[in-house]
Amino acid sequence: MKSANGYQASAHSDCQVLVVGAGPTGLVLAAELLARGIATRIVDKSDGVVLETRAGGIHARTLEVFDLMGLSEQFLERGQVVRRFRFYSDGKSLLNLDLSRSGSRFGFMLDIPQHETETLLRARIAALGGRVEQGVELLTFDQDEAGVTATVQRRGSEAHTITADFLVGCDGAHSRVRQELGLAFQGHPYPQDWLLADVRLSWDRPEDEVHAFFRSDGQPLICFPMRQHVWRLVLPYAGDRDRRPPTLEEIQQLVDLRAPERVTVSDPTWLATFRCHRRSTNAYRRGRVLLAGDAVHIHSPAGGQGMNTGIMDAHNLAWKLTLVASDRAAEWLLDTYGEERGPVAAQVLALTHMLVRFGTMSHPLKCGLRDTILPAASRLPAVQRRAARRMSQVQVAYPASRLTRPDGAWGGPRPGDRAPDTLVAGCAGRARLYEVLRSGRHVLLVSGSDPAGISESPALRPYRDVLVVVGGDFAGRRLTLRGRPGPVHLIRPDGYIAARGRLDEMAAVLDYLRQLFGTADLGKPHRIESSVDAGPEPAAVA
Numbered sequence: 001m002k003s004a005n006g007y008q009a010s011a012h013s014d015c016q017v018l019v020v021g022a023g024p025t026g027l028v029l030a031a032e033l034l035a036r037g038i039a040t041r042i043v044d045k046s047d048g049v050v051l052e053t054r055a056g057g058i059h060a061r062t063l064e065v066f067d068l069m070g071l072s073e074q075f076l077e078r079g080q081v082v083r084r085f086r087f088y089s090d091g092k093s094l095l096n097l098d099l100s101r102s103g104s105r106f107g108f109m110l111d112i113p114q115h116e117t118e119t120l121l122r123a124r125i126a127a128l129g130g131r132v133e134q135g136v137e138l139l140t141f142d143q144d145e146a147g148v149t150a151t152v153q154r155r156g157s158e159a160h161t162i163t164a165d166f167l168v169g170c171d172g173a174h175s176r177v178r179q180e181l182g183l184a185f186q187g188h189p190y191p192q193d194w195l196l197a198d199v200r201l202s203w204d205r206p207e208d209e210v211h212a213f214f215r216s217d218g219q220p221l222i223c224f225p226m227r228q229h230v231w232r233l234v235l236p237y238a239g240d241r242d243r244r245p246p247t248l249e250e251i252q253q254l255v256d257l258r259a260p261e262r263v264t265v266s267d268p269t270w271l272a273t274f275r276c277h278r279r280s281t282n283a284y285r286r287g288r289v290l291l292a293g294d295a296v297h298i299h300s301p302a303g304g305q306g307m308n309t310g311i312m313d314a315h316n317l318a319w320k321l322t323l324v325a326s327d328r329a330a331e332w333l334l335d336t337y338g339e340e341r342g343p344v345a346a347q348v349l350a351l352t353h354m355l356v357r358f359g360t361m362s363h364p365l366k367c368g369l370r371d372t373i374l375p376a377a378s379r380l381p382a383v384q385r386r387a388a389r390r391m392s393q394v395q396v397a398y399p400a401s402r403l404t405r406p407d408g409a410w411g412g413p414r415p416g417d418r419a420p421d422t423l424v425a426g427c428a429g430r431a432r433l434y435e436v437l438r439s440g441r442h443v444l445l446v447s448g449s450d451p452a453g454i455s456e457s458p459a460l461r462p463y464r465d466v467l468v469v470v471g472g473d474f475a476g477r478r479l480t481l482r483g484r485p486g487p488v489h490l491i492r493p494d495g496y497i498a499a500r501g502r503l504d505e506m507a508a509v510l511d512y513l514r515q516l517f518g519t520a521d522l523g524k525p526h527r528i529e530s531s532v533d534a535g536p537e538p539a540a541v542a
Contacts, residue, residue, distance in 0.1 A: 013147050015041045016325045018164035020150075020177055022046070022132045024114065025293030025310035026170030027121035031069065032318035034128040036440045038325050041162065042130065043152055045137035045171075056111045056224065056232060057082070057304025060104035060392035061418070065315045067434050068495055072106070074120050079112035080227045084209040085391065087358075089371045090216055091260035095378045101385045102392040105421060109210075109304065109392070111226050117307075138176050141167060143288045165325055168290045170314070173277070175295035181286050187279030190300060190356065193243075195235040196272045197251045198226065202264035213260055218362030221258035224304070230269065234301060236276075236360060245271050276300040278353055280345055284338025292317060297345040302355035305348045308393055313341050319440060319493035328466070329516055340398045351390065394418060398496060403516075405499035405508040413474055415499055415508075419445075419491045424472035426451050433472070433491070440493050441466050442513075446503065447473040448486030459506065463513050 019030045022044035033040040058066075058075065066072040087095040100107030122132060135155040142149050148167040153159040169177025178185065205211055207225040214220050224232040235254050238246075252265045280297040284290060293310030317337045323329035358374075361367050377383050389395040398404055399416035406415050413419060421434045424445060436443055444467055446454055454460065455469035473487065490499045490509045499508040 013163045013165050015039045015162070016165045017041075017321060018043070018148065018150055018162055018167045020044075020138050020167065020169050021171035021175075021293075021295070022118070022122075022134075023170060023172065023293065023310070024117055024121065024307050025314045026168075027118060027125065027132075028065070028069075028311050029168060029170060029292060029314035029318055030130060030132075031121055031124045031128065032315065032440075033322060033325075034125060034130045035069075036318070036322040036326075038322055040130060041133065041164070042125070043133045043136040043138065043162075046134065048132075048134050056113055056226065057308070058110040058112060058117070059304065059308045060099070060102045060106040060108070061394050061396060062308040062311050063106040063110060064104060064394075064418075064421070064434065064495065065311060067106075067421075068315070068437050069124070070438055071120060071124060075110060075112060075117070078116050078120070078227075079110035080225055081208055082109040082111055082210055082225060083107070084206075085212070086209050087212045087214065087374075088260065089214045089367070091213070092371075094214065094371060094374055097378070097387055097391065098384060099388050099392060101381075101388040102394045103385070103389060103420070104392060104394050108208075111224055111232075113226070114307070138171070140180055141177075141289070143167070148288050166288045166290065166321060168292060168317070168321075169295045170292050170310075172294045173279075173298045175291065177289065178281060178291055178295050181283070181289060181291075183281045183283055183286075183291075185279045185281050187277060187298075190236070190276040190278070192237045192239055193241045193273050194276055194300075195233075195238045195246050195251065195254070196270070196274065197233045197235075197246065197248075197265070197268055198230055198270040199233060199248075199251065199265045200229055200267040201231050202266070203261070212359060213258060214359050214361070215258060216362065216364070216367055218360040219258055220359040221255065222302075222359070230267075233265075236300075236356070238273075241273050243273055245273050247271070276356075278349055280349060282342075284341060285334055290317065290321075290334065290337065297349065299349045299352040300356050302352045302359070303391055305352055305393070309345060309348050312344070312393065312396065313337075315494050316341055322440065323516075330518065333516065336401055336403050340401050340403075343400075344396055348393075403492070403498055403512070405512055407500060407508060409500075413489075413497055415497050417497050419489070419495050419497050420474055422472055422474055424470040426468065426470040433470070434495065436468055436470055437491065437493060437495055439468060441468050442493060442498070443467070443491045444469045444509070445472055445474075445489040445491060446486060447471070447488070454503070459510060463517065466517060467513070 016039045017033055019026045019042045022042050030040050030042045063072055066075055083099055085097040099109060136152050139151045139153055139159060148164050150162045150167060151159055152162055169175050171177055211223045220236060222234040226232055248268050255263055255265050278299050284296055292313040320333045320337055324331055324333055361370060397416045404416040421432050423430060424433050424436060451469040451471045486503060488501055488503060489497055492498050499512045501508050
């Protein structure tokens with residue numbers, strides 16, 4: 001018999017969700033599902049945590065995601081804070097981007113080796129009672145309206161099957177899940193190989209800044225600071241090497257050529273060759289099978305966007321998959337995952353491609369225009385704010401999503417925008433909004449009224465299990481006159497504003513809740529009577 005969302009019950013499945021791939025994307029998805037009570041299995045064909053540093057830059061919005069997961073402090077303890085991006089052209093300053101202008105309380109990028117990121121996420125999974133099944137490779141799968149049957153093989157053992165309600169491919173650029181779905185991975189490779197080196201440098205440039213040196217011959221050098229005085233060097237367009245890793249001597253020769261001053265390179269911990277691609281697929285979901293992270297989009301490491309985009313994919317999907325897998329929302333909710341994340345991936349691909357083009361220009365006229373326009377534009381505060389927000393992914397928004405209730409009103413944050421963190425008050429006392437969102441439920445933020453009384457109102461009573469009502473606002477001050485109803489904001493579990501209104505006009509908020517949770521019309525739902533609390537409002541913190 002089918003359930004209310006169109007799927008059959010999962011009484012005979014081994015798990016509700018099977019996650020394939022245990023990189024940062026898969027680990028975040030699995031951790032969030034387990035935290036919401038979803039029976040989740042994670043299989044990965046590798047032997048364990050990556051030994052190389054690999055992806056290292058964690059931007060502000062991803063740190064906010066980790067804050068929503070209760071993990072941000074652990075990451076901050078292990079990472080190197082990067083406060084600025086500095087670009088140079090033939091040794092002259094081109095751009096000085098201050099990341100504190102992003103609008104997040106995490107006004108910086110955090111450089112941390114990928115193996116430490118994975119270690120922290122695996123510890124979270126273990127604390128939730130889950131584990132990563134290592135050395136288990138997905139061979140194939142079949143799906144129907146009852147679920148997914150995946151054929152997997154543990155190294156040295158015979159193949160066996162795992163049945164699941166849903167399967168999510170977080171298995172990287174060479175995704176077996178994507179291949180089994182028959183989806184094209186459209187795009188192109190960048191010419192020549194790129195080199196990477198984690199080394200020490202004999203210079204005194206600030207270790208809380210990224211330094212990107214552009215040259216008129218189109219041969220750049222990008223230097224990311226890591227902890228313990230280690231720098232990650234990225235050297236694009238280093239010839240065709242047939243995957244042969246560089247020697248320290250080769251890295252020194254290239255640094256001598258590309259750096260604006262004499263710098264000695266020493267103490268390598270990782271030397272690698274890789275080929276960059278710019279590719280994506282046009283589908284995030286096929287029935288009960290979904291894709292996330294590098295399995296659905298890849299691009300150059302310019303700007304440190306890749307891992308961040310995958311983690312945000314996982315965080316967007318997790319709350320939606322939780323509701324559908326637990327039969328609390330209909331399957332159309334899963335379609336909003338690709339509808340929201342697809343445009344974000346396109347923007348990231350465009351940004352990283354633009355940064356590559358900026359750094360590898362060699363045409364004299366184009367270089368001259370870049371070196372004239374960019375410094376002048378970057379001095380404008382509005383340009384700095386916009387660039388910092390885009391680089392930090394704080395600007396990511398879903399205004400066109402079918403989950404968003406636009407209202408046409410002025411002022412922000414608006415429906416579809418990321419909700420800034422702010423102090424709120426509820427039955428458990430004062431807390432930050434992001435701490436309240438850790439429950440995995442929607443949050444209704446009300447200004448100037450008693451949250452407890454509002455949560456028990458007839459219009460909201462059907463949603464008491466999926467909604468937390470708290471007092472506060474995003475302005476850090478009273479937004480209404482005494483005696484008048486205050487504004488309300490409905491915030492999704494991933495920290496985005498779904499709808500807003502006033503206590504005497506809740507149509508948008510209640511329409512969203514009905515659409516998502518299917519509660520019947522309760523007669524006269526658009527107004528909530530409340531007394532205005534004359535006490536002090538909590539202050540905004542971000």
